[in-house]
Ligand SMILES: Nc1nc2c(ncn2[C@@H]2O[C@H](COP(=O)(O)OP(=O)(O)OP(=O)(O)O)[C@@H](O)[C@H]2O)c(=O)[nH]1
């Protein structure tokens with residue numbers, strides 16, 4: 001069953017509501033009341049939540065395009081703060097790539113390109 | 125505006141990939157451009173004409189799909205430049221038709237906000253409205269139209285519904301001719317994209333109610349087809365079934381056609397007096413062109429599979445499953461679909477690489493695309509396989525011939541991965557480009573579309589037989605017939621012909637790979653198009669047989685060649701650069717002679733080495 005997640009997405013994008021910007025790029029930040037904050041690149045099938053922030057910082061100079069460009073592409077594909085996301089599938093080799101449901105779309109991407117997408121997981 | 129009276133108004137179809145722009149273009153103009161269920165089908169601009177109810181013509185432009193006007197790959201550049209009127213000798217279109225998949229509005233709404241900055245009158249075509257209705261999606265059309273400031277038409281492009289409405293709206297806007305607004309579009313930065321998303325989200329929330337019966341089927345199918353183990357197994361099984369089918373399903377029809385051509389040849393030989401004309405008709409035309417046309421059923425079976433998979437929405441899934449393997453070989457994720465298209469023909473495959481943004485990634489894909497087994501190799505493979513591989517059932521269910529065919533396709537794929545790996549390792553060690561791909565919802569293939577695409581494919585094949593193979597066969601027949609045999613000669617006349625001399629002159633270079641001079645005579649015209657080699661073999665052996673009734677070509681070959689030679693010929697054909705138009709397209713797409721020359725050189729080298737290895741091993745194994 002696919003539950004429509006749109007109803008759970010707040011009107012205002014989540015990242016506006018967070019008073020302080022997320023600073024540590026490496027350690028996932030714990031303690032948000034609803035669940036865990038993780039990089040999309042580390043999420044597993046079945047994980048679902050809301051995109052909190054899309055950054056431009058991982059692997060600078062190693063994407064063939066700049067990190068800013070990668071960020072813009074992610075945003076254009078709908079990886080945007082406030083969007084509901086669920087990890088659907090992963091590949092056989094090194095669990096890569098992943099397929100996600102992003103609001104009403106299904107999108108495939110590689111884990112290394114997903115590092116800058118931070119999601120707040122729903123409690124299981 | 126007086127301008128619009130002189131030239132037809134111009135409209136451009138713009139929208140996200142896979143939203144049905146080309147289907148709409150076909151419905152509007154009666155064209156037959158390719159429509160399929162994956163992103164990135166259209167990579168060029170295509171123009172067509174439509175006539176309004178009161179007889180005015182409007183020129184329609186179909187464009188590659190995009191998520192933003194910020195073009196990133198060559199195909200998206202086409203869209204941006206066409207919309208902004210930057211293409212050489214072209215002004216911006218008079219009216220934009222934003223084509224949206226009604227069931228997937230979020231991203232296209234953001235694109236529409238970008239398009240509004242271009243300042244052209246716009247109509248929103250809410251396409252796939254049939255699916256939206258089936259899902260019980262409720263869209264407040266009036267509110268949305270007011271909000272966006274443009275009229276909305278609901279359409280079902282594949283059923284030609286809503287087309288008159290759309291034409292009427294476009295016509296009205298074109299006649300109003302409001303071209304006063306200047307384009308204020310510029311590349312948005314991350315903040316502006318976010319802002320636009322927020323705006324799109326707000327509009328969506330205000331005017332679109334989520335579907336009552338959302339599509340759950342796609343999720344269910346995906347949980348099987350994208351399963352890490354089952355998914356890969358199914359992908360392999362599908363490919364395997366495809367190549368088996370190419371052999372077993374097509375065989376009965378193929379035999380019928382073969383017999384028909386033989387009967388025709390026999391009839392001509394009996395009714396016409398023996399002489400040059402009869403020889404030309406039977407040996408040149410019927411044995412030559414006929415031996416290629418025989419493969420029409422095979423081509424159709426292959427394309428039936430490909431078209432069904434494309435329409436179903438499986439291509440993107442296959443790309444997902446293969447991504448890691450392709451990435452390991454240094455290929456870009458978006459290279460998968462161009463390479464898969466190369467199963468049909470390397471030419472559309474090479475053109476489809478325009479969806480790849482990075483230049484080196486694109487070049488690598490272009491270089492290896494000709495290694496994928498194109499349909500023009502099918503006649504060659506089938507002929508040699510039926511001559512030298514017994515039709516046995518192995519492992520209970522598999523046909524040995526089909527298995528060899530599968531192996532040849534496998535060899536093509538593996539060598540493409542290998543060459544790409546080597547290129548990326550030693551020539552261009554670069555960063556890995558980001559790769560994002562939409563997985564479209566599954567759709568039941570539309571019988572009419574399948575039939576139309578299949579017919580088109582068959583037509584292309586037959587046309588090729590008429591336009592490339594036929595003239596080549598006239599040449600082959602001519603060079604193989606003149607000069608005639610001297611008086612009192614015992615050998616068939618072809619041995620004394622120009623072709624015979626050329627073949628025997630070059631043959632020593634090919635002795636290590638076991639090719640005889642007849643094969644050389646077939647290979648040379650085969651550089652024009654691969655299947656010409658089969659036609660040429662047909663003619664050469666028909667002429668060589670003298671007055672005897674020509675039998676099935678496969679039987680003749682089995683009689684004249686050793687198994688080792690047959691296998692070496694197969695190995696040669698996996699790699700050989702036998703297609704002039706492929707290199708023409710590489711030249712065009714890369715804008716330099718360098719890349720076609722490099723591709724030709726490396727393929728020739730690989731072909732010779734592969735044939736050499738196979739021939740020597742087979743001889744050592746006693747098959748010489
Ligand atoms: N049910 C339904 N299917 C449609 C409709 N319009 C298009 N399709 C299907 O949607 C898929 C995509 O159609 P295309 O016309 O190739 O889409 P496109 O926008 O040209 O795609 P690109 O060229 O890749 O940008 C195909 O499988 C079509 O058969 C529609 O109105 N209803």
Ligand SMILES: [Mg+2]
Nearest residue numbers: 145146165166
């Ligand atoms: Mg198209």
